[in-house]
Amino acid sequence: MRRTTTARRGLAAAALALTLGLSLAACSGDAGADPSASPSASSTSAASAADTAALAKVTVEGDAGAKPTVTLPSTPFTVTSLVARVVDEGTGAEITEGQTVSVHELAVSGTDGSAIGDTYSGTPESIVADDQLAPPLHDVLVGQKVGVRILIAAPGDSGTNVYFAEVVDAKDTPPVPARAEGEAVTPPAGLPTVTLDADGKPSITPLTTAAPTTLVSQTLIKGAGAPVTADQTLTVNYTGWLWDGTQFDSSWDTGDHATFALSGVIPGWTQGLTGQTVGSQVLLIIPPDLGYGATASGKIPANSTLVFVVDILAAS
Structure with a gap:
């Protein structure tokens, strides 16, 4: 049970684990790179063209593996639907359906651009890359490679937040039993x-x-x-x-x-x-x-x- 409601997977693994975790939770560019230049930079068709264009203007600076700087084009920054895009493609093993991925994350308030929290000084969050994720997040994880860095913008009751995530590992997910045993x-x-x-x-x-x-x-x-x-x-x-x-x-x-x-x-x-x-x-x-x-x-x-x-x- 989350601080505000009962836990469920869904909204970007509940928008990755920062809204969700630092919840759902709980659910990532080279320095100076133009985020819209990535060949995979477009979001899924579920997002509006305006939301896709808005997220394309969010910039990311910092080296892979290090806490980045995420800058919004203006504040307040808003989108009307969940939207995600790849900032930098990874070079590791391919992320396949159903794997558990470990991600470092950073969350930024769309209201004023301030940092909400991050995992870079601690333990990466884990989410399962399967069809229970919101489609935009699923589409920028499955088929990409470890090291991929993505941006997500998610509207909420208190405004839009922007999430940067960097996949640091991906492993096959052990089968989950249906009930407690012991x-x-x-x-x-x-x-x-x-x-x-x-x-x-x-x-x-x-x-x-x-x-x-x-x-x-x-x-x-x-x-x-x-x-x-x-x-x-x-x-x-x-x-x-x-x-x-x-x-x-x-x-x-x-x-x-x-x-x-x-x-x-x-x-x-x-x-x-x-x-x-x-x-x-x-x-x-x-x-x-x-x-x-x-x-x-x-x-x-x-x-x-x-x-x-x-x-x-x-x-x-």
């Missing part, structure tokens, strides 16, 4: 009862007692994988309920795993899943101060205690 753990008394159907989808029997005021992170199934670290990107299945048992979201219902940077979710998820092992199923009870606090979010009222059952399927 040793069952008997939880202590006093927690909502979790029941799994034949496919592993959870349901809960809520309690009528007062909700806990501190974070509960209870392992229900202990997976055999490595411990999760706070800087990783997770793939999970999950369901979320209010304390009274009202369900507000579930990846099981959509048939699609959720993928997100653990650094870009509500604090209860970051704290409660860090240290758990891959393959585990975890019951989280998150008090309001580690969730959305006094702010309502979608179907979640303000000051809500949240209950999640999370299957940790993969981490990268």
